[in-house]
Amino acid sequence: MEFNESEFLIETIVPSEELIISRTDLKGNITYANETFANISGYKVDELIGKSHNIVRHPDMPKIIFEEMWQSLKANNRWEGIVKNLRKDKGYYWVNAVVSGVYKDNVLVEYKSLRTPISFEEKVKFQKMYDEMRSLHGENIRQIIYKN
Ligand SMILES: Cc1cc2nc3c(=O)[nH]c(=O)nc-3n(C[C@H](O)[C@H](O)[C@H](O)COP(=O)(O)O)c2cc1C
Numbered sequence: 001m002e003f004n005e006s007e008f009l010i011e012t013i014v015p016s017e018e019l020i021i022s023r024t025d026l027k028g029n030i031t032y033a034n035e036t037f038a039n040i041s042g043y044k045v046d047e048l049i050g051k052s053h054n055i056v057r058h059p060d061m062p063k064i065i066f067e068e069m070w071q072s073l074k075a076n077n078r079w080e081g082i083v084k085n086l087r088k089d090k091g092y093y094w095v096n097a098v099v100s101g102v103y104k105d106n107v108l109v110e111y112k113s114l115r116t117p118i119s120f121e122e123k124v125k126f127q128k129m130y131d132e133m134r135s136l137h138g139e140n141i142r143q144i145i146y147k148n
Pocket of ligand 1: 052085
């Protein structure tokens with residue numbers, strides 16, 4: 001995957017006063033997205049429904065973070081963590097995500113994620129931490145090349 005679009009470096013600021021919600025089936029395919037989640041991700045709600053949630057996966061995210069997320073979910077635990085997401089226009093946004101099961105009559109039917117904004121200091125901290133984690137695990141290292 002190559003990201004040389006200029007939008008790749010543009011951040012979308014996540015609103016603090018709105019709920020940012022998506023739900024998936026048990027395989028991680030999106031079953032519901034609210035307008036705010038679709039908006040900050042640069043999509044229309046309709047474009048997201050039925051798609052794998054990795055549609056917003058940013059290449060700066062270490063694989064192990066999502067492996068841990070899925071391990072927690074499979075063990076019926078909620079997962080909370082910091083996620084950098086990729087917008088449709090290749091820009092990005094940072095959130096704190098709380099992902100957990102949706103139960104109907106005590107049976108796990110879906111997963112849901114609720115997101116809130118994080119501070120600038122946290123973004124810097126997690127960008128560095130995730131860069132190091134990817135480097136440790138031999139994952140893609142981001143290089144920014146400025147062209148005239
Ligand atoms: C409810 C729910 C919400 C999720 N939200 C995100 C998200 O915002 N961004 C993201 O990259 N992955 C999210 N995931 C994880 C993806 O399903 C996927 O595991 C991840 O993007 C990594 O892609 P991969 O599993 O194809 O490697 C979510 C999963 C669930 C169950």
